[in-house]
Amino acid sequence: MMRIEITENIEIEQKYNLFENGVMYFNLTNPIDQGERWMGYNPTRIRIKDKWYDTIPLHILARTKAGDGYYRFIYIQINMANNEYYIGKVNRKKWKEITKYQGSGLLFKSKYSKHKDEFVRYFIASCDSQEETERLEAEIVDDQLLKDKKCLNLVRGGGGTNEHNNSEEKRKKQKEYMKNHPERYQKMVETAHELYCSGNTVQLEKRGQSIKATMSAEKYRKMSRERIFNWKEQHPEEYEKSRENNKLAVRTEESRSKKSASLKKWREENPQKAIENERKSLMARTSPKANKKRAESLKEFNRANPEKARENTRKRSEASVKVCQKGVNMLDLETGEVIMSFDSQHDAARWLVEKGIAKNTNCASSISAVCRKQPCDSGYGFRKKAYGFGWTFRD
Numbered sequence: 001m002m003r004i005e006i007t008e009n010i011e012i013e014q015k016y017n018l019f020e021n022g023v024m025y026f027n028l029t030n031p032i033d034q035g036e037r038w039m040g041y042n043p044t045r046i047r048i049k050d051k052w053y054d055t056i057p058l059h060i061l062a063r064t065k066a067g068d069g070y071y072r073f074i075y076i077q078i079n080m081a082n083n084e085y086y087i088g089k090v091n092r093k094k095w096k097e098i099t100k101y102q103g104s105g106l107l108f109k110s111k112y113s114k115h116k117d118e119f120v121r122y123f124i125a126s127c128d129s130q131e132e133t134e135r136l137e138a139e140i141v142d143d144q145l146l147k148d149k150k151c152l153n154l155v156r157g158g159g160g161t162n163e164h165n166n167s168e169e170k171r172k173k174q175k176e177y178m179k180n181h182p183e184r185y186q187k188m189v190e191t192a193h194e195l196y197c198s199g200n201t202v203q204l205e206k207r208g209q210s211i212k213a214t215m216s217a218e219k220y221r222k223m224s225r226e227r228i229f230n231w232k233e234q235h236p237e238e239y240e241k242s243r244e245n246n247k248l249a250v251r252t253e254e255s256r257s258k259k260s261a262s263l264k265k266w267r268e269e270n271p272q273k274a275i276e277n278e279r280k281s282l283m284a285r286t287s288p289k290a291n292k293k294r295a296e297s298l299k300e301f302n303r304a305n306p307e308k309a310r311e312n313t314r315k316r317s318e319a320s321v322k323v324c325q326k327g328v329n330m331l332d333l334e335t336g337e338v339i340m341s342f343d344s345q346h347d348a349a350r351w352l353v354e355k356g357i358a359k360n361t362n363c364a365s366s367i368s369a370v371c372r373k374q375p376c377d378s379g380y381g382f383r384k385k386a387y388g389f390g391w392t393f394r395d
Helices: 031-039 095-100 106-114 130-140 168-180 186-196 202-215 218-234 236-250 253-269 271-286 288-304 306-323 345-354 361-371
Strands: 002-005 010-014 044-048 051-054 071-079 085-092 119-126 328-331 338-342 390-393
Touching: 010 071, 044 119, 051 119, 071 095, 071 106, 071 130, 085 095, 085 130, 106 186, 202 218, 218 236, 236 253, 253 271, 271 288, 288 306, 328 345, 338 345, 345 361, 361 390
Parallel strands: none
Antiparallel strands: 002 010, 010 044, 044 051, 071 085, 071 119, 328 338, 328 390
16 A cells, blocks of 8 residues: 655555555455556545545546436546646546546646646546536535645636526625635736736737737627627617717727827838728718718708708808809900909809809809819810800919
């Protein structure tokens, strides 16, 4: 009989001392010993606190399934070099998944990834249901065990996976528990602070790039769209409130300046892409579909907000008048000399009406078309005259 004391809470007892006096030892006169030697099995049991657990050998483990066809076990991982240990549960459908899965604890995974050759795993119990694995893990990994410095478990056992209760009450309890037991989470907090609160690092940039590359895949973009759509359907009032808050946020001077600076920097770094995006944006804004959608939206807005619609019409009219306040010169078509000068296109239009040359002041649009050298409807050049005169902007 050989005993190995890991800590005061953990102890291993093996039937055979395989290297007693430097040689492998078996009682060859005992047929049971001979069979176990032939199978390479050394019966082992492990004490956790005050209770002993018989380990399950692999040849039995692989054939031990619960009634629903799942493998359900409690195991302990022991680092034989420094006596650190981790206790967990596993519920898997396939045996291959059991061999791949080593544990999910954050601290344990970090240790295991660096020293996997030093860890030895023992399966100490089989269970008939998922609830039983959770209950047994909760009995073993309790507050007493978590106080052991060699224990790699960060929280008590029995974290259920059957019901995911994300209620506000549960979140409050978890937050309160973490506040009352800071020593159990101190290492995680320090690590997080070092990684994410100490400025930009190579590791942080790599992590950001990895997340961006993953979330940019169509699979995850589709998942995000579905989640947002479902949330909108289930919470219409909150969605409208969020939209209003977002509108207010993007209109702030700070947000606009930040967006402008970011866009300016991107354009400087990607001039060709900036030109292409501007072209695509212009085509999208002026496409027949966009124009139709804009007209329908404006019609609906005017119907729902008559007061604002009248105010907007007045503002557009004032802006149009301001644009049309440019001074113009009336030219002789043969010599090109200035015949008369007007302070605005509307003044010129009123003069044409007074002289009987034009019927109404809408002729200002024709004067403007000549000044701006607007292309002709026929497709041959641009307009050179209106109402028998040439026209140019005075300035």
